[in-house]
Amino acid sequence: MNWDQVFASRASRMKASEIRELLKLLAQPDIISFAGGIPDPALFPARAFQDAYAAVFAENPGAALQYSVSEGYPPLRAWLAAHMATLGIPCTADNILITSGSQQALDYLGKLLLSPGDTALVGWPTYLGALGAFNAYEPHYDRLDPETNRSAADYAETAAAKGGRVKFAYMSVDFANPTGRTMDRAARERVLEMADDLDMAVIEDAAYQALRYDGEAIPPILALEIARRGSIEECRTLYCGSFSKSLAPGLRIGWVCGAQRAIAQMVLLKQAGDLHTTTINQMAMDRVARTVFDDHVAGLRRTYAERRDHMLAALERHMPKGVTWTKPEGGMFVWLTLPPQVDGADLLAQSLKTQRVAFVPGGAFFADGSGCNTLRLSFSLADKATIDEGIRRLGLLLAA
Amino acid sequence: MNWDQVFASRASRMKASEIRELLKLLAQPDIISFAGGIPDPALFPARAFQDAYAAVFAENPGAALQYSVSEGYPPLRAWLAAHMATLGIPCTADNILITSGSQQALDYLGKLLLSPGDTALVGWPTYLGALGAFNAYEPHYDRLDPETNRSAADYAETAAAKGGRVKFAYMSVDFANPTGRTMDRAARERVLEMADDLDMAVIEDAAYQALRYDGEAIPPILALEIARRGSIEECRTLYCGSFSKSLAPGLRIGWVCGAQRAIAQMVLLKQAGDLHTTTINQMAMDRVARTVFDDHVAGLRRTYAERRDHMLAALERHMPKGVTWTKPEGGMFVWLTLPPQVDGADLLAQSLKTQRVAFVPGGAFFADGSGCNTLRLSFSLADKATIDEGIRRLGLLLAA
Numbered sequence: 001m002n003w004d005q006v007f008a009s010r011a012s013r014m015k016a017s018e019i020r021e022l023l024k025l026l027a028q029p030d031i032i033s034f035a036g037g038i039p040d041p042a043l044f045p046a047r048a049f050q051d052a053y054a055a056v057f058a059e060n061p062g063a064a065l066q067y068s069v070s071e072g073y074p075p076l077r078a079w080l081a082a083h084m085a086t087l088g089i090p091c092t093a094d095n096i097l098i099t100s101g102s103q104q105a106l107d108y109l110g111k112l113l114l115s116p117g118d119t120a121l122v123g124w125p126t127y128l129g130a131l132g133a134f135n136a137y138e139p140h141y142d143r144l145d146p147e148t149n150r151s152a153a154d155y156a157e158t159a160a161a162k163g164g165r166v167k168f169a170y171m172s173v174d175f176a177n178p179t180g181r182t183m184d185r186a187a188r189e190r191v192l193e194m195a196d197d198l199d200m201a202v203i204e205d206a207a208y209q210a211l212r213y214d215g216e217a218i219p220p221i222l223a224l225e226i227a228r229r230g231s232i233e234e235c236r237t238l239y240c241g242s243f244s245k246s247l248a249p250g251l252r253i254g255w256v257c258g259a260q261r262a263i264a265q266m267v268l269l270k271q272a273g274d275l276h277t278t279t280i281n282q283m284a285m286d287r288v289a290r291t292v293f294d295d296h297v298a299g300l301r302r303t304y305a306e307r308r309d310h311m312l313a314a315l316e317r318h319m320p321k322g323v324t325w326t327k328p329e330g331g332m333f334v335w336l337t338l339p340p341q342v343d344g345a346d347l348l349a350q351s352l353k354t355q356r357v358a359f360v361p362g363g364a365f366f367a368d369g370s371g372c373n374t375l376r377l378s379f380s381l382a383d384k385a386t387i388d389e390g391i392r393r394l395g396l397l398l399a400a
Numbered sequence: 401m402n403w404d405q406v407f408a409s410r411a412s413r414m415k416a417s418e419i420r421e422l423l424k425l426l427a428q429p430d431i432i433s434f435a436g437g438i439p440d441p442a443l444f445p446a447r448a449f450q451d452a453y454a455a456v457f458a459e460n461p462g463a464a465l466q467y468s469v470s471e472g473y474p475p476l477r478a479w480l481a482a483h484m485a486t487l488g489i490p491c492t493a494d495n496i497l498i499t500s501g502s503q504q505a506l507d508y509l510g511k512l513l514l515s516p517g518d519t520a521l522v523g524w525p526t527y528l529g530a531l532g533a534f535n536a537y538e539p540h541y542d543r544l545d546p547e548t549n550r551s552a553a554d555y556a557e558t559a560a561a562k563g564g565r566v567k568f569a570y571m572s573v574d575f576a577n578p579t580g581r582t583m584d585r586a587a588r589e590r591v592l593e594m595a596d597d598l599d600m601a602v603i604e605d606a607a608y609q610a611l612r613y614d615g616e617a618i619p620p621i622l623a624l625e626i627a628r629r630g631s632i633e634e635c636r637t638l639y640c641g642s643f644s645k646s647l648a649p650g651l652r653i654g655w656v657c658g659a660q661r662a663i664a665q666m667v668l669l670k671q672a673g674d675l676h677t678t679t680i681n682q683m684a685m686d687r688v689a690r691t692v693f694d695d696h697v698a699g700l701r702r703t704y705a706e707r708r709d710h711m712l713a714a715l716e717r718h719m720p721k722g723v724t725w726t727k728p729e730g731g732m733f734v735w736l737t738l739p740p741q742v743d744g745a746d747l748l749a750q751s752l753k754t755q756r757v758a759f760v761p762g763g764a765f766f767a768d769g770s771g772c773n774t775l776r777l778s779f780s781l782a783d784k785a786t787i788d789e790g791i792r793r794l795g796l797l798l799a800a
Contacts, residue, residue, distance in 0.1 A: 001636045003661050006567050006601050008515045008537065014668040041462030049465060050457040057450040062441030065449060065648035100500055100652075104674040111536060115408045116516070132672035136511060137408065167406050201406050236401045248465035250679035252500075261403050268414040272532035274504040278678055279650035 009116075013135040032390035033358040034377040037177055037245075037332055043303060044248050045288060045296050052287035056280060064280040070271040072098025072255070073282035079289055080241070084257050087209070088223030089239065091232045095257050097266050098277045102207055102242035102254030106133040108269045109168070109203055109238060112262070114139045118164035121155070125365030125374070127177045127205060130170055141367035144169050147187070152197030168201040169194070173221060175208045175331025178365045178376040182329055188221045192228070195236055201262075202237040210246045210297045212330040213305035222257065233259050245332070246297050247288055251281040304332065304380060310387050311379040318395030332380040335362070337373065338398065344375040347397065355393040409516075413535040432790035433758040434777040437577055437645075437732050443703060444648050445688060445696050452687035456680060464680040470671040472498025472655070473682035479689055480641070484657050487609070488623030489639065491632045497663050497670060498677045502607055502642035502654030506533040508669045509568070509603055509638060509656070514539045518564035521555070525765030525774070527577045527605060530570055541767035544569050547587070552597030568601040569594070573621060575608045575731025578765045578776040582729055588621045592628070595636055601662075602637040610646045610697045612730040613705035622657065633659050645732070646697050647688055651681040704732070704780060710787050711779040718795030732780040735762070737773065738798065744775040747797065755793040 004011075056064045071077065077093035084091050099105040106129065114120065114137035121144035122130065131141075140162045142155060159166045169191055173183050183191075195202050204221045219227075222237040229235055238258040243251070256266060270276065311334055315325055322339040338344065344361030351357045362374025379387060404411075456464045471477065477493035484491050499505040506529065514520065514537035521544035522530065531541075540562045542555060559566045569591055573583050583591075595602045604621045619627075622637040629635055638658035643651070656666060670676065711734055715725055722739040738744065744761030751757045762774025779787060 001601075001634065001659065001661075002599065003659075003665070005599060006513055006565075007665065008511065008513055008518070008567075010515070011512065011665060014665070014672060016668060016671070036467075038467055041466045044462060044465045046457065046461035046465060050454075050461065053453045053457070054450075057446065057453070061446035061450065062444060063650075065444045065446060065650040066441045067436075067438055067644075067649045100674045100678070103672075107673045111408065112411065113406055113408055115410070118408070129672070129675070136669065136672055165406075167408075199402065199405060201401075234401065244467075249467045250463075250465040252674065252676075252678040259401065259403075261401075265403070265407065265411060265414070268416060269536065271416070272414060272503075272529070272536055273507045274500045274652065274674075275529070276652075278500075278652040278681055281678055281681065 010136050010138055013138065014132075031352070031356050031358050032386055032393070033381060034379070034390060035358040035360050036381070037378060038381050039245055039249065040303075040381050043300055045292050048288045048292045048296075049248065049284060052284040053280070055287060056283045064283050066279060068276050068279040068282075070267050070276045072096065072277060073279065073286060076282050076286040076289070079286060080255050080257070084239070088219045089226060089232065089257065091257060094260050095232055095263055097256045097263050097270060098282060099254045099256060099270070100274060100277050101244060101249070101252040102205070102240045103129055103133065105240040105254050105256045106130050106203070106205070107136070108266055108273065109240075109256070110134040110137045110139075111269055112266055113167040113201060115164065117162060118167045119159035119162060120167060121169040122367055123171060123176070124368060125178055125362060125371055126170065126367065127172050128365050130205065131367055134170070139167070140164065142166070143368070144171065152194055155194075156198060166198045166200050168203050170203040170205065172205040172207065173209075174206065174218070175211065175328045175333070177207065177331070178333055178360070178362065179335040180326040180328030180331055180333040181335070182218065185218050185224070188218065188224055191221060192225055192237075200236070204237055204239045206239055207242045208245055208331040209241070211301060211304060211332070213301055213308060215329040233261070235259055238262060243285060243289070246293065246300070247285065251278070251285055253277060253281060253285050307379040307382065307384070307387060308334075310384045311377065311391065314388050314391035318391050320395065320399040323398060332378045334377045334379065336375050336377060338375070340373050342398070343372050345372070347375065351394065351397055355397050357390045357393050359394070410536050410538055413538065414532075431752070431756050431758050432786055432793070433781060434779070434790060435758040435760050436781070437778060438781050439645055439649065440703075440781050443700055445692050448688045448692045448696075449648065449684060452684040453680070455687060456683045464683050466679060468676050468679040468682075470667050470676045472496065472677060473679065473686060476682050476686040476689070479686060480655050480657070484639070488619045489626060489632065489657065491657060494660050495632055495657050495663055497656045497666050498682060499654045499656060499670070500674060500677050501644060501649070501652040502605070502640045503529055503533065505640040505654050505656045506530050506603070506605070507536070508666055508673065509640075510534040510537045510539075511669055512662070512666055513567040513601060515564065517562060518567045519559035519562060520567060521569040522767055523571060523576070524768060525578055525762060525771055526570065526767065527572050528764050530605065531767055534570075539567075540564065542566070543768070544571065544591075552594055555594075556598060566598045566600050568603050570603040570605065572605040572607065573609075574606060574618070575611065575728045575733070577607070577731070578733055578760070578762065579735040580726040580728030580731055580733040581735075582615075582618065585618050585624070588618065588624055591621060592625055592637075600636070604637055604639045606639055607642045608645055608731040609641070611701060611704060611732070613701055613708060615729040633661070635659055638662060643685060643689070646693070646700070647685065651678075651685055653677060653681060653685050707779040707782065707784070707787060708734075710784045711777065711791065714788050714791035718791050720795065720799040723798060732778045734777045734779065736775050736777060738775070740773050742798070743772050745772070747775065751794065751797055755797050757790045757793050759794075
């Protein structure tokens with residue numbers, strides 16, 4: 001059987017994610033890992049989840065174990081609509097689709113919007129998993145950089161020359177994966193203006209939104225757009241949220257919030273894609289969100305802020321000259337820029353061998369293959385002593 | 401915002417599934433429903449699931465709530481490999497990918513194999529959800545009918561004339577959704593021969609495999625192919641299994657079993673599509689499968705067999721002349737063929753209004769829009785008295 005002959009053309013663009021492959025390494029106990037956007041399992045509200053599953057079984061096991069509607073569990077959609085309102089996004093449950101994690105939201109948004117040859121605007125760098133999800137729909141990428149003055153006409157012409165149309169701009173807005181950077185309000189407004197000029201959608205990835213440690217919260221792009229237009233139904237922004245960083249990733253529950261016209265079309269993709277998100281997990285998540293969300297997230301913020309501070313201080317102590325890094329106001333990541341001649345992937349191979357420290361080389365986050373002299377460190381999983389020791393070892397390696 | 405202008409071309413092929421829309425109607429308490437392929441929630445092993453979630457929390461809540469590998473939870477993959485061996489399919493855990501229900505396996509198989517313009521061979525009729533999943537990848541359909549003598553060359557030429565290649569044949573093999581029919585051994589062997597001639601994959605949908613009530617089990621197509629070739633690694637058949645009909649659908653756990661070359665490529669789709677199937681549900685399902693699978697399925701068979709017998713007897717009593725139906729050896733469905741002038745969709749509208757009986761009109765199961773004078777009845781959900789009353793009312797309507 002010659003499988004290559006029957007695979008679809010998209011198969012050539014589906015490559016193993018370095019992050020996911022690294023996850024397998026983390027099982028080795030002597031590795032200090034700053035890889036992966038992984039929450040600390042010691043911080044999960046395990047007791048609340050345990051109680052929630054027990055309550056679901058006590059109350060309605062038949063419903064929890066049964067098929068359910070593609071849109072999502074109605075009480076959870078209602079809770080999320082109320083949650084979105086607290087972020088400046090007034091909406092109803094009909095504006096919410098529950099997905100199997102926000103990674104699935106990205107996959108379905110690619111599926112909804114991209115025909116082969118269309119163009120997606122993304123940051124250089126951007127979230128690796130978004131590129132992975134979109135690649136299946138064979139787009140071209142163009143660089144989204146709200147700092148430059150490149151005209152909408154130039155974007156449109158570039159996309160047309162490649163045989164398609166600019167369909168959307170994708171961005172992680174708060175404490176972005178991988179850079180830890182936050183888009184300021186002016187940059188968010190500029191994206192909305194460019195979206196109007198290009199008549200494209202805006203995909204706002206807010207996976208880390210709840211994890212702000214200092215500085216003032218900036219309204220989501222969708223909130224800014226509603227403020228301009230008066231109603232979510234008039235908006236082109238599709239907001240992707242996730243419980244993976246705030247409560248727990250193992251249940252695979254995320255959501256998309258946007259105009260009903262787009263959500264209804266995504267419900268059809270969901271129906272055809274996996275029928276619906278797991279019923280029992282939605283029922284348990286609904287209980288946990290209602291009882292502990294705010295308090296739990298406040299606790300996470302305190303712990304992760306300390307780890308961030310600790311990592312930034314260790315970087316100051318141990319990094320040689322020529323290495324620079326971001327100072328994130330939240331999230332899980334610090335982004336290092338190394339001298340131009342240092343290759344992050346080579347450094348990882350060396351680091352695993354001689355220092356037993358893991359991180360993610362930055363090149364994979366660039367759709368154009370640039371950025372080889374960068375790397376991503378996560379401070380979410382390690383305690384302070386481990387952060388000190390890992391950064392010390394990394395500094396030794398970089399100084400050599 | 402003109403959404404139609406930014407939707408991908410595939411959006412025009414994504415339509416609401418009548419079955420899923422019907423699920424919403426079932427909330428009305430006075431409806432007698434023979435719609436949906438829904439297991440009876442009263443038969444779920446709820447206690448075993450309750451104990452399994454409790455044990456998972458007692459043992460390792462951190463792992464259960466955390467991210468996990470895209471391939472699936474290793475102990476569950478190992479259990480499934482052993483389970484497949486009992487069906488005549490010797491394999492290892494590396495031949496198994498866990499999916500978010502077997503619907504997702506169908507979606508990912510379409511994604512793996514279909515470029516726009518390729519051809520998929522399907523039955524007339526076939527599982528509506530498979531057509532929905534494949535439609536997203538914009539194939540043409542050609543009719544798979546192992547009873548006819550149409551040559552492989554004719555299939556290949558027809559596909560080439562449409563701008564693509566025959567990529568796979570899809571079939572539900574045992575007590576198929578929607579017809580309840582089972583492919584005999586000779587038909588399975590003929591599909592393998594045609595697959596060799598066309599150098600295509602074979603997708604074997606075995607969702608109902610465990611629910612055989614009488615007659616002798618026929619080996620899965622993948623087992624027949626392994627018997628021919630000596631090893632699963634040489635095989636072109638990809639077997640899709642599901643716990644939804646045997647244990648419970650609400651956890652969304654299914655699997656694909658096949659050659660490692662194809663499974664490894666599907667793991668990349670899974671990684672990009674939703675990272676992985678929910679960790680906690682895989683851990684709970686692993687426990688339940690190990691403790692109750694065989695006994696539980698034996699109990700289901702007894703109950704569903706009685707309901708099937710009861711529905712067949714009621715059809716004998718109440719159906720007017722000119723209506724015929726299948727006699728399934730297992731599964732959940734009986735397939736009715738009405739006189740040619742009766743339209744199943746019109747009949748449903750009338751039935752809901754005057755008789756309060758729901759079923760699925762058959763036309764949606766035909767890729768070419770034929771089959772309007774058919775309908776699907778499920779006997780899985782109703783007790784005997786309800787079956788009697790529902791079939792009596794349907795007979796009245798058809799006699800009128």
